[in-house]
Amino acid sequence: MRASDRAYQELREEILTWRLVPGTALSEIDLAERLGISRTPLRAALARLSLEGLVDTSRGRTGVVSDVSAASITELFELREALETAAARIASLRRDPAVFERLTERFEAAPLLLNRGDVEAYYALVADFDAALDVALDNPVFRGALDGIRLHLARARRIATDNPERLIRSAEEHRLICAAIRDGDGTFAASATTVHLKASLATILATLENRLVPQDSPTLKGSA
């Protein structure tokens, strides 16, 4: 694997897990030394992160980890709703009913997972749902746009507390979406997606009001 790819993956992981908090200055020289590579591949990694929106190079010469605010998350969800409702509608036309029947059953059984505390298994189920949606969409361009959203969402989700009650409701919302797609009811699938996203956004914003930085990151480095 190329050094630039490794640097990109490493930095992306650090940003998504809040080890690099928003506002952190990203000095090319420091990062290159820390990652054990030269500045050339590192610059490629930073350029990629910048185009994906995880690094902000607009103000000043040196890049900083992009901001995560209530406003930016709300904007992100506005775009997300546009994409995911349309995706659900399209997927309803092209889906394999058996795939979404199986997903419906799994989301119906999800409270069992969550009641015994297996949150990881639930997130894996959601990932399977996303993957099934991508397959049903059958549109690489659209999928690329969704991936861009999911990247930022993964970072935002880290600041939301995963309380079991919310996750159980989330499972029920997903079950409705899956059932609608299974039945080929695009309108219902889109509406159920809107319902899910509004609730998801409300949870994140409610968490945000209490604390802006996750527990593992007590301090804000850089020019926040």
Next chain:
Amino acid sequence: MRASDRAYQELREEILTWRLVPGTALSEIDLAERLGISRTPLRAALARLSLEGLVDTSRGRTGVVSDVSAASITELFELREALETAAARIASLRRDPAVFERLTERFEAAPLLLNRGDVEAYYALVADFDAALDVALDNPVFRGALDGIRLHLARARRIATDNPERLIRSAEEHRLICAAIRDGDGTFAASATTVHLKASLATILATLENRLVPQDSPTLKGSA
């Protein structure tokens, strides 16, 4: 301005205007020599074009100008419809009515422009509409997604013949969208956007059936 930015703009312009046709191999050494810069900033430009989808680096080591096919355009318009209908709906909530009243009037008068052959003035009007939509959207993330679509659209539009009849109908479709946004009628604005996009796609695809390469590019270089 940075050399990498100049290289990016130059290459983007050449791709969008079909001077670099799909399938053209993009050798770093040749391009760097032609543009009069070294490979380092050129690589940054190519990486940017690759992330934006204008250059395909997936197959083989050397990048090629990405493909434009009926399938890829249809996929692009599926994403475009998702974004622009939602944008029209949102803009209807936040717009300045006076701005879209003025645009409505201008689109109403557009047939006068087109009947005297001033196609450029019409395209400038459409650009003003896009800009007004961006302002009303008031969402940088959403706007970024729309810009990505418009980039590819600018290339696809080059292969569509701009017959006056179609452009006059296009002006009427835009007038409906503007009037709906002016009135705050998001549902109507979204529907009118769908109507416009379906007609626009049909025009491009119909042109595509006749010839795949615009008149200025008689040959397909590379592994098309």
Next chain:
DNA sequence: TCCGTTCATTCTGTATACAGAGCGTAAGAA
């Protein structure tokens, strides 16, 4: 005491040199 100017330091942007890998071609054998 505060503001402006200047100097030094550091960082980015660019060029170039080098290594490794992939691909094409040509030659030899079956």
Next chain:
DNA sequence: TTCTTACGCTCTGTATACAGAATGAACGGA
């Protein structure tokens, strides 16, 4: 005649050196 193998070339990926610009601090003047 065709397939396989080996050689060579070219291209990408990486490292490093250098120049220019921006920023911060320090000093001097008001």
